[in-house]
Amino acid sequence: MASDQSTPPLRELRDENCPGCRIERIKASKTGWPLREIVIIWSLVLCTTLPISSLFPYLYFMVKDFNVAQHEEDIGYYAGYIGSSFMLARSVTSVIWGLIADRYGRKRVLLLGTSAMVVANILFGLSVNFWMAVSMRALLGCLNGLIGTTKAYASEIFREDQQALALSTVSTAWGIGLVIGPALGGFLAQVYTVARREAGNFFKGVLFQN
Structure with missing residues (x-):
């Protein structure tokens, strides 16, 4: 009993300079639905999901333009390498990103991951051959350490009574991203095709007009 009475409450043990204690105080001060946190989690998960599914509508035509397949029936073979390289690289580096997030913080990994996703996606769109x-x-997969870090981040920024909401938000955003990705990829591919055709017709008319 004496030892119990001499132990100060948990609230008194919290240090003002302790990052974990500061997060706990922020969570305790919040009431109502965590809409801001939900939007953050949705954005992070969509950044992870869209690169996975958005390329499938135009991947066939992309491989065909590379002229790497000798026969048309071989296009799917080469497309499989492009599609699987992302997940292969991601499976190799996910644990490493988890260790980095534990060591240096979730936000740094999330900011680095989202920035790298933008750059790697642009470079993929500018690919001029199959191996590029x-x-x-593969580079996109190596730099995609978002999903595990996002789950850990969600469990930390949501209150204890909202943990189920946090993890279900991740799962829901993942499913929505898999639905939006192919539609967005197909739409952008169609817009690019039409724009390239119209631009070609325009310059052809300018250069070869009488």
Whole structure:
């Protein structure tokens, strides 16, 4: 009993300079639905999901333009390498990103991951041959340490009574991203095709007009 009475409450043990204690105080001060946190989690998960599914509508035509397949039935074979290189690289580096997030913080990994996703996606879109496309997809997978870090981040910024909401938000955003990704990829591919055709017709008319 004496030892119990001499132990100060947990609130008194919290240090003002302790990052974990500061997060706990912020969570305790919040009431109502955590809409801001939900938007953050959705954005992070969509950044992870869209690169996975957005390329499938135009991947066939991309490989065909590379002229790497000798026969049309071989296009799917090469497309499989491009599609799988992302997940292969991601499976190798996910644990490493988890260790980095534990050591240096979640936010740093999330900011680095989202920035790297933008750069790697642009480089993939600018690929001029098959091996560049495979390399850029692999690089995209290596730098994609978001999903595990996002789950850990969600469990930390949501209150204890909202943990189920936090993890279900991750799962829901993942599913929505898999739905939006192919539609967005197909739409952008169509816009690019139409724009390139119209630009070609315009310059052809300018250069060869009488």
